[in-house]
Amino acid sequence: xxxxxxxxxxxxxxxxxxxxxxxxxxxxxxxxxxxxxxxxxxxxxxxxxxxxxxxxxxxxxxxxxxxxxxxxxxxxxxxxxxxxxxxxxxxxxxxxxxxxxxxxxxxxxxxxxxxxxxxxxxxxxxxxxxxxxxxxxxxxxxxxxxxxxxxxxxxxxxxxxxxxxxxxxxxxxxxxxxxxxxxxxxxxxxxxxxxxxxxxxxxxxxxxxxxxxxxxxxxxxxxxxxxxxxxxxxxxxxxxxxxxxxxxxxxxxxxxxxxxxxxxxxxxxxxxxxxxxxxxxxxxxxxxxxxxxxxxxxxxxxxxxxxxxxxxxxxxxxxxxxxxxxxxxxxxxxxxxxxxxxxxxx
Amino acid sequence: xxxxxxxxxxxxxxxxxxxxxxxxxxxxxxxxxxxxxxxxxxxxxxxxxxxxxxxxxxxxxxxxxxxxxxxxxxxxxxxxxxxxxxxxxxxxxxxxxxxxxxxxxxxxxxxxxxxxxxxxxxxxxxxxxxxxxxxxxxxxxxxxxxxxxxxxxxxxxxxxxxxxxxxxxxxxxxxxxxxxxxxxxxxxxxxxxxxxxxxxxxxxxxxxxxxxxxxxxxxxxxxxxxxxxxxxxxxxxxxxxxxxxxxxxxxxxxxxxxxxxxxxxxxxxxxxxxxxxxxxxxxxxxxxxxxxxxxxxxxxxxxxxxxxxxxxxxxxxxxxxxxxxxxxxxxxxxxxxxxxxxxxxxxxxxxxxxxxxxxxxx
Numbered sequence: 156x157x158x159x160x161x162x163x164x165x166x167x168x169x170x171x172x173x174x175x176x177x178x179x180x181x182x183x184x185x186x187x188x189x190x191x192x193x194x195x196x197x198x199x200x201x202x203x204x205x206x207x208x209x210x211x212x213x214x215x216x217x218x219x220x221x222x223x224x225x226x227x228x229x230x231x232x233x234x235x236x237x238x239x240x241x242x243x244x245x246x247x248x249x250x251x252x253x254x255x256x257x258x259x260x261x262x263x264x265x266x267x268x269x270x271x272x273x274x275x276x277x278x279x280x281x282x283x284x285x286x287x288x289x290x291x292x293x294x295x296x297x298x299x300x301x302x303x304x305x306x307x308x309x310x311x312x313x314x315x316x317x318x319x320x321x322x323x324x325x326x327x328x329x330x331x332x333x334x335x336x337x338x339x340x341x342x343x344x345x346x347x348x349x350x351x352x353x354x355x356x357x358x359x360x361x362x363x364x365x366x367x368x369x370x371x372x373x374x375x376x377x378x379x380x381x382x383x384x385x386x387x388x389x390x391x392x393x394x395x396x397x398x399x400x401x402x403x404x405x406x407x408x409x410x411x412x413x414x415x416x417x418x419x420x421x422x423x424x425x426x427x428x429x430x431x432x433x434x435x436x437x438x439x440x441x442x443x444x445x446x447x448x449x450x451x452x453x454x455x456x457x458x459x460x461x462x463x464x465x466x467x468x469x470x471x472x473x474x475x476x477x478x479x480x481x482x483x484x485x486x487x488x489x490x491x492x493x494x495x496x497x498x499x500x501x
Numbered sequence: 502x503x504x505x506x507x508x509x510x511x512x513x514x515x516x517x518x519x520x521x522x523x524x525x526x527x528x529x530x531x532x533x534x535x536x537x538x539x540x541x542x543x544x545x546x547x548x549x550x551x552x553x554x555x556x557x558x559x560x561x562x563x564x565x566x567x568x569x570x571x572x573x574x575x576x577x578x579x580x581x582x583x584x585x586x587x588x589x590x591x592x593x594x595x596x597x598x599x600x601x602x603x604x605x606x607x608x609x610x611x612x613x614x615x616x617x618x619x620x621x622x623x624x625x626x627x628x629x630x631x632x633x634x635x636x637x638x639x640x641x642x643x644x645x646x647x648x649x650x651x652x653x654x655x656x657x658x659x660x661x662x663x664x665x666x667x668x669x670x671x672x673x674x675x676x677x678x679x680x681x682x683x684x685x686x687x688x689x690x691x692x693x694x695x696x697x698x699x700x701x702x703x704x705x706x707x708x709x710x711x712x713x714x715x716x717x718x719x720x721x722x723x724x725x726x727x728x729x730x731x732x733x734x735x736x737x738x739x740x741x742x743x744x745x746x747x748x749x750x751x752x753x754x755x756x757x758x759x760x761x762x763x764x765x766x767x768x769x770x771x772x773x774x775x776x777x778x779x780x781x782x783x784x785x786x787x788x789x790x791x792x793x794x795x796x797x798x799x800x801x802x803x804x805x806x807x808x809x810x811x812x813x814x815x816x817x818x819x820x821x822x823x824x825x826x827x828x829x830x831x832x833x834x835x836x837x838x839x840x841x842x843x844x845x846x847x848x849x850x851x852x853x854x855x856x857x858x859x860x861x862x863x
Contacts, residue, residue, distance in 0.1 A: 259833065278834025281702070282709050284716050286578050287833030289570065292700035301702065305644045306717035315572060392700075413702045468629060 197474055234295030234317065238288060240280050241299030243330075245270055246319055246474035247337050248297070251346040259291045261302075266405045266468050285310045297340055299323050306410060325473055326394035328360045334475060340372035357478030358400075364485060365402040371443075372488050374403040375426035375456070378413050380444055385451075386415045392469040398430075400481035403488055421450025428488060429454075430470070463487055521807035526799055527815035532587065535821035539583040540575065544823050544832040547574050583717035586770060586824045587817035588730050589715070589783045590777040590793075593814025595733055597790025598770050598797075598808050602744035604674060607798070610682040611790035614682050614769060615662045616655035616776040621655025621711065621785065625692045628706045629699040647710075648722065648781040660799035661770060666841035672765040674751075712837030713786035715824050722782045737809050738772050740764060744805040786838050789816050789845045799853055819846070 176383045193282040238259045239245040239376035248257055261283075277288055281303040288296070288311055296318045302308055312318045319340045321333050331351040338347015376388035376398060389395025389410030398405045407428040411418065416424075429451065431441045443460040451457050465485075486494045513715055514519075522626050541549040551571045558568045559576070596611035603612065627650045631639045638807065639646045666677035696707055743764035746754030755761045779786070797811045823841040 218524075262834075276834055278707070278831065279709075281706055282716065282835065283743075283838075284544065284828060284833065284835040286574055286828065287835055288546040289574065289578075300718075304717045305720075309644060310577070310719070315569065332630070382673070460835050499622050 184363055215360045227486055236291065236295070238277060238291055238293045238296045238298075238342065240283070240302045241263060241323070241476040242266065242320065242468065242472055243323070243333070244297050244299060244337060246472065246476070247334050247350075248341065248357065251334075251338050251341075251343050251350055253338075253341045253343055255285065256341065258293060259288075266472065266474065272484045283307045283311075284290045289314065291314075295319070295340065297321060297337055298358060325393050330473060330475065330477055331355045331358075334443065352477060357482070361400055361402075361485070362482075363476055363479055364482075364494065367492055368402045371404045372427040373406040373425075374398050374401075374428045374430060374488065375406040375424060377429055377431040377432040377441075377445060379432065380448070382440065383448075385418075385421060385448065386413055388413055388471075393473055394430075395486065396473070397471055397477065397481055400477070401484040401485070401488060405426075418450035419449070421448065422453065425454045425457075426451075426456045427483075428463070429456045430484065431462065431464055432467040432470075436474075458464075517802050517804070521804060521811075522800045524797065524811055525535040525814070528818070530765060531818040532631045532814045535588065536583055537831050538819045538826055539586065541577050542578055543574065543828055545570070547571055549575075551575060557655055572790055573762065578718075580718050581723045582715050582824070583821060584723050584781060586715050587820045588723070588726050589779040589786065590816035590820030591813040592726075592729060592733060592779040592791055592816075592820070593786065593789040593820075594793040594812035595737070595809055596775045596779075598794035598805070598812040599744065599772050600742065600790070601794055602747055602808075603765065603768050604678060605747060605750075607795055608791065610787075611772060611776045612685075614677065614773060615658040615684045615688070616773050617780060618653040618685040618692075619658025619787060620655035620777060620780040622688045622692050623650040624710055624784075625695045625699075625707055625728040626654075627796040628710070629695045629703050633796035637828065645725075648725070651704050651843060652781035655780060656773055658688065659769065659773035659777075663766075667766075671762055672769065674765070677769075707796075710784045711840040713842075714827070714835070714838050715783055716835055718782070725780055726778045727827070729775050732771060733775055733813070736767065737813075740771070741809060743768070745810075768833070783810045783838065784860060786842055788839075788842045789820060792846050792850050793819060795838045796850070796853060807858075 172276075185339065227417075233256075235256050236258045237248065237253065237256050239248050239257050240261045240266055242263040243263075245257070245260045246266050248254060249267055249270065254270075257270075257274055259277050260270055261277050261280040263280050264270050266432075274417075275291065275307065277283055277291070280299060282302065283302060283304070285307045288307075293316055296311060297314055298308070298320060299321050300319065300320050302320075317340075319336070321336060322329070323333070331354045333346075334348050334351040334354060338344055338350070376394035378386040378388055378394070386404070387397075387407040387410065389412055390408045391403065392412050397404045397406065406424050407416070429445055431445055442464050445451060445462055446457050446460075456462055465480070465484065468474075469476055470484070482494060485492065510562065537549065540552075546572075552575060554568065555572045555575050558572055576787070593611055597609070600609040600611055600613055601607050603609070610617075624647055627635055627638070627647045630636075631646070635646075642649050649774055657838050662677060663672065663682055665680045666673050667682075696704060699707070703723075743759050743761070745753065746759045746761075748759045749757075751761055776790075793816045794812050795807055797808050797815065801807045801811070820842070823845060826845065827841045828838045
């Protein structure tokens with residue numbers, strides 16, 4: 156329509172289109188025609204002439220078209236161009252089968268691995284650009300509440316594009332909650348409910364299994380060993396949350412968050428087992444490297460060869476795969492527990 | 502001031518003056534071009550051609566959704582961003598030129614009086630403790646908590662420095678420089694300590710902040726930085742003569758009848774306010790403050806009647822060009838401004854230095 160302004164008062168501005176409200180428009184009964192005159196800017200135009208039979212045909216066609224349109228319009232307001240900002244959100248959208256409708260994601264969306272190759276990237280979730288996001292021409296933005304910078308998020312919220320904010324924490328209940336919320340936003344409630352129900356079932360099962368653990372293992376989570384300095388997952392980290400879910404005790408609970416610790420502190424910790432992040436680039440194995448660390452060499456973990464490498468995003472990403480990751484870890488830590496894989500993996 | 506006397510020093514004063522005015526004229530043209538380019542390019546394909554429609558829609562109100570987007574992009578995003586970019590570039594380049602004049606050292610950075618390190622420390626505190634003990638501050642200033650904290654941090658650091666270096670009404674420039682290094686190191690240590698204690702996300706925020714960006718440009722920020730631009734505009738003519746006098750040395754400037762002490766205070770305070778405001782709205786953007794004044798001195802000589810206005814114009818233009826690249830290079834994402842600035846500025850600068858020589862050191 157361009158910039159069409161419809162108003163009925165005052166002089167017609169250059170781009171105004173309006174019907175001339177002339178009650179004396181002649182109705183020519185003999186020819187059965189009625190004219191509709193309109194005013195475009197300062198010019199007058201005859202828009203159509205009324206002809207009964209032609210009108211019937213047109214009306215019939217219109218009825219067909221409009222019924223189709225109504226059917227389309229009444230289907231849940233389905234977003235067809237979604238921007239997903241947040242790794243867990245992208246993972247959930249893929250899991251409920253909304254991936255075809257995603258047009259762009261942020262750089263934290265590392266799972267599924269191909270996502271960043273097949274979708275456009277709006278950059279890191281805390282360094283978004285208003286115009287960049289708008290240029291995607293999306294009709295729905297689902298973003299983590301950690302997205303930023305705040306000015307950009309505020310500007311995006313003020314546009315006509317639907318913006319849904321997803322709260323984020325490392326709790327078991329929040330994963331099912333955000334799954335339902337995201338599914339609802341894209342009109343896939345059924346898929347979302349079944350995924351959320353499965354997640355909840357898995358967490359219940361985990362809780363049940365945890366009760367059967369007699370003596371919890373003291374497990375150390377190692378994020379990286381860059382420069383020979385060991386960075387561990389302390390309390391209040393996502394690693395701490397997953398260790399607890401797997402029925403383990405965090406051996407590094409004395410520090411908070413992910414912190415590098417000294418060799419001597421490592422000696423003191425004496426973990427029963429060590430979980431570390433898998434290296435994507437092959438070559439040196441993280442587990443071998445850890446086993447040779449001075450601080451760990453006397454620990455039960457190294458002596459009993461209980462060092463495991465796991466995929467980082469799978470283990471501490473807190474997406475829909477979190478319970479499966481916790482269960483994998485639990486099975487490895489407590490081989491005697493009656494854990495079957497059924498129902499837990501997708 | 503050895504390397505401020507490039508081959509230009511060997512030309513006659515008349516010719517030098519003519520080159521100066523030509524440079525001012527060229528700078529104005531460049532800034533206008535930069536503003537137009539900055540308004541015309543972005544992640545959305547909207548160009549300046551839409552301006553007519555946007556203005557029409559702005560006056561007559563109702564439009565369709567495409568019109569609303571055009572209006573938002575041109576008037577709500579690109580216009581404040583362009584104005585802010587020009588202001589920040591101008592403030593940083595002029596501050597750099599003034600610091601180099603005051604310290605009689607072409608390598609003096611606008612951050613030399615501790616503004617940047619103080620602002621960084623304050624920014625780190627807001628980022629790392631925003632949810633804990635700095636929460637009331639965050640609640641009080643909302644989106645503007647970080648910019649305001651950065652400005653305050655920068656200003657407090659400079660105040661501290663001036664208190665250290667100022668005795669009996671005299672500002673000791675040498676002490677100022679050395680104390681600036683000490684205070685900068687202390688602020689750096691505190692920043693490092695907080696960075697050490699913060700989590701991955703905060704660290705990432707911190708890194709991005711220290712690389713600078715105009716991404717959060719908004720009208721309130723433009724309005725916030727306006728008074729500082731006004732201060733520069735009013736103060737510039739007043740410090741030009743003093744800075745030219747300082748070229749000869751402080752004692753000589755005094756004998757020329759310049760109120761040396763007052764001018765030193767004025768220059769430091771104006772610089773602190775300008776750099777503080779620029780850092781607050783755009784994060785740390787290096788390079789402008791050193792490259793732009795140096796470039797001008799290489800071409801037109803050290804006369805501050807030329808260096809200061811040209812710095813303002815060219816600083817704004819350079820920052821805008823860099824910002825356009827920052828927003829187009831990886832669209833729809835965005836590069837930090839500091840990366841682009843260094844990537845385009847450093848080769849140009851090196852080329853200049855190699856071609857024109859280092860003046861008196863040849």
